[in-house]
Amino acid sequence: MDSRYVQFKNVKKSYDRHNFVVKDFSLDIAKGEFVTLLGPSGSGKTTCLMMLAGFEDVTSGAIEVNGQLITHVAPYNRNIGMVFQHYALFPHMTVAENLAYPLHVRKMPKEKIKAKVHEFLSLVELEYFGNRYPGQLSGGQKQRVALARSLIFEPSIVLMDEPLGALDKNLREQMQFEIKRLHEQLGFTAIYVTHDQTEALTMSDRIAVFEDGVVQQCADPSTLYERPANAFVADFLGENNHLPGTLTKVDGEHAHIELSDGTEVVATAINCPDVGEPCLLAVRPENFFIGDKDEVKSNQVLATFVTRLYVGDFIRYFFKLDDDRDVMVKLLNDQQAPTLQVGELTSLTWSISDGLALDQP
Secondary structure: OOOOOEEEEEEEEEOOOOOEEEEEEEEEEOOOOEEEEEOOOOOOHHHHHHHHHOOOOOOEEEEEEOOEEOOOOOHHHOOEEEEEOOOOOOOOOOHHHHHHHHHHHOOOOHHHHHHHHHHHHHHOOOOOOOOOOHHHOOHHHHHHHHHHHHHOOOOOEEEEEOOOOOOOHHHHHHHHHHHHHHHHHHOOEEEEEEOOHHHHHHHOOEEEEEEOOEEEEEEOHHHHHHOOOOHHHHHHOOOOEEEEEEEEEEEOOEEEEEEOOOOEEEEEEEEOOOOOOEEEEEEOHHHOEEOOOOOOOEEEEEEEEEEEEEOOOEEEEEEEOOOOOEEEEEEEOOOOOOOOOOOOEEEEEEEHHHEEEEEOO
């Protein structure tokens, strides 16, 4: 596999030559890889997608595909498919005509177009919808048509800009499965933009996390979730409890932290400040245990129970520490889920490997 099929090389984007929405972006993407650009609104991820598509100019740096510089190649000559959030289907054309359009533009013979349209209608399980118009389709069906139209001319790269943003939760999850199925079946290179962390974790081979035009970390989903490079990534992917303290010692891969209430804990050193400097302890809600646990292997703090929220398959428990800091614990809704009284004092424990020592942002 060519690990440098798509290359962003020190790419910058500014609309006024002073303020940069993308700052020195570099990323190599392998052929057939599914890479997601994840970040809050305005962080620069969609701008990177638009520069690759040719809809935005590059202020400085270069973009290459298969070793060829494409910075000045017209969008229609880049062999790139595009899927948008709002479908961009032609309302006056039938589903079959929408799919046929990019093939007509490429002057494909009529019989081949007919066969291709039938093939891709079947691929997205809409073989009986060819004569319908977009206005007669559900949101999920429209998105399948938009996806099929972006794939039918066999582009080398498919770009997806928040393609599932207009769908409800159940449809989103169904379309995530459909997109991954098509990606695995057809083997195209996918670059996907979203601000939905769950979507990114579910679908991606790798995720580049953006903040303010800068990639904070690019890695596979499990690395990003379990070993975030900094507090922003830890917070943006999943839920996290941040407990402030002071770094007192670093012993190999273990960091010793004195929390603000004086409790001493040990965590995995990820991105630590200097000894004696303020430090954040990050612990995900699902990694806490409520009540006594083997204290030899675990950290422990005392906490006062405030309330709990029932969410169906799991329960969120909310606590207050002595320094008035809030802590949230997430447990599966099973027979072992504890019943606590408001104001009850209990211990929260967690293992060393599940606590991360991070520099304060």
